[in-house]
Amino acid sequence: GAKRWQTMTPEQREQAxxxxxxxxxxTPEQREQARKRYERFRQLPPEQQERLRHRHQWFKSLSPEQRTELREKWKNMTPEERQQMRQKWRSDNGAPDEHAPRMHPDRPERTERPARMGPR
Structure with missing residues (x-):
């Protein structure tokens, strides 16, 4: 509560x-989905949690245009293409696996390398 708030940096307070x-x-449904995703995340081994955090940071580092383009590309992929992308991410250190949050237009994710936005 209040004690924790006092120990936060201004940046952490803004994020909160x-x-x-x-x-x-x-909506209540979106909140329930978020709770479930959080619980699934908490059940993951620490190394998988760290991979997901790393990927989230990478996604957030992208420009809004890059995030939109990446979401559209993902949305238009076949299940097989998505699986290939997941396998590539796994081999690239720090990318999500099948437990990764799905990319939603209202829920961005981030890593330090730039996204490859060229043709498939």
């Missing part, structure tokens, strides 16, 4: 405010 604002805008 942003998360709260996003939570407030969610």
């Amino acid at each position: 405010r942003d998360r709260f604002a996003r939570w407030q805008k969610m």
Whole structure:
């Protein structure tokens, strides 16, 4: 609660405010889905959690245009192409596996290397 808030940096407080604002805008169904994703995440081994955090940071580092382009590319992939992409990500260190959050237009993700946005 209040004690934890006092120990946060201004950046952490801003992030908390942003998360709260996003939570407030969610429907009850979206909140339930978020809770379930969080619980699944908490059940993962620490190394998988770290991979997902790394991937999330990479996605957030992309420009809004790059994120949109990546989401569209993902949405238009066949299940086989998605599986190939997951396998490639696994071999690239730090990318998601089958437990990765799905890419939703309202829920971005991030890593340090730039996205490959060229043709498939």
